[in-house]
Amino acid sequence: MKILLAEDDAQLSFGLIRLLRGEGFVVDHCVNGVDAHHLGLVGDYDCGVLDLGLPMMDGALVLEAWRGARREFPVLILTARDAWVEKAAAFKAGADDYLTKPFLSQELVARVRALGRRARGQSAQAVCCGDLSYRPTSGEFRLADQPLRLTAFESRILSKLFQFKGVVVEREKLFDAIYGEEDEAPENSLEVIMGRLRRKIGAAKIMTVRGQGYLLTDTAS
Known part of the structure; x- marks a missing residue:
């Protein structure tokens, strides 16, 4: 599976990249919403892992733009925002699942695999x-x-x-x-x-x- 990881926290990103690659995933990483928007439009991804609080362009806006361009790969939202209104906005924009920070690394892996299986039609x-x-x-x-x-x-x-x-x-x-x-x-x-x-x-x-x-x-x- 090829993953697009859009996360601006350097320490968290380093850990997630190492974790995902260790699980056999191919990972492209970006640190702001503008780059995430571009990569999601031109890249061939099996799943996106997208932080809501990205600089330059909010994650929810990035996701909305992907869906508007008919980019249908599943997206797991990472958010430190615990309010339901923020999560509702993400689902409305086209999110498939979310994890609230902090989270267990192996739970993220399990959810990414589940989204990948669903996208490939195994479900x-x-x-x-x-x-x-x-x-x-x-x-x-x-x-x-x-x-x-x-x-x-x-x-x-x-x-x-x-x-x-x-x-x-x-x-x-x-x-x-x-x-x-x-x-x-x-x-x-x-x-x-x-x-x-x-x-x-x-x-x-x-x-x-x-x-x-x-x-x-x-x-x-």
């Missing part, structure tokens, strides 16, 4: 986790080879967990997957929906990682 195949399976092209979930009847909200949560199978998904990301930009969503609604989903698929299949989020596992019910 068209059924994804399995124990006796639970998900077919992204049709949106169908099956448990022990029997169709699951899920609400729209339950499906959104479970598809997000499948998208990053084996990686802890932050509570906020799941909340965003349910409600998007709605500001009036009840605070406890994620827990309510998660409880219903666990009753349908087996409580042990969704692990709560205290202080971090939720993890889809292949543990039997």
Whole structure:
């Protein structure tokens, strides 16, 4: 995979370049939004890792310009901005995922690989986790080879967990997957929906990682 890394923090960039190249990725690096904009338009990339707070041109504007030019490679946003309005702007511009700084290096690698697989169409195949399976092209979930009847909200949560199978998904990301930009969503609604989903698929299949989020596992019910 060929990665475009747009990050102006020198120390963080050095660590990420070493990490990604050590994992077998080819990495092009730039330190400002103008260069990122140019490289994203002319380069052939499998995934972009884009800081929102770039000098010369904001990362959200860079991404918006890429999408406007029909550059469709998946983009993982890196941001120190914790406000939902900033993340919503990034998703509106065309982001596929985000990580809030500070983050675990191996989580970044896992998310980049997941985005790369999806871009290459590998997600068209059924994804399995124990006796639970998900077919992204049709949106169908099956448990022990029997169709699951899920609400729209339950499906959104479970598809997000499948998208990053084996990686802890932050509570906020799941909340965003349910409600998007709605500001009036009840605070406890994620827990309510998660409880219903666990009753349908087996409580042990969704692990709560205290202080971090939720993890889809292949543990039997």
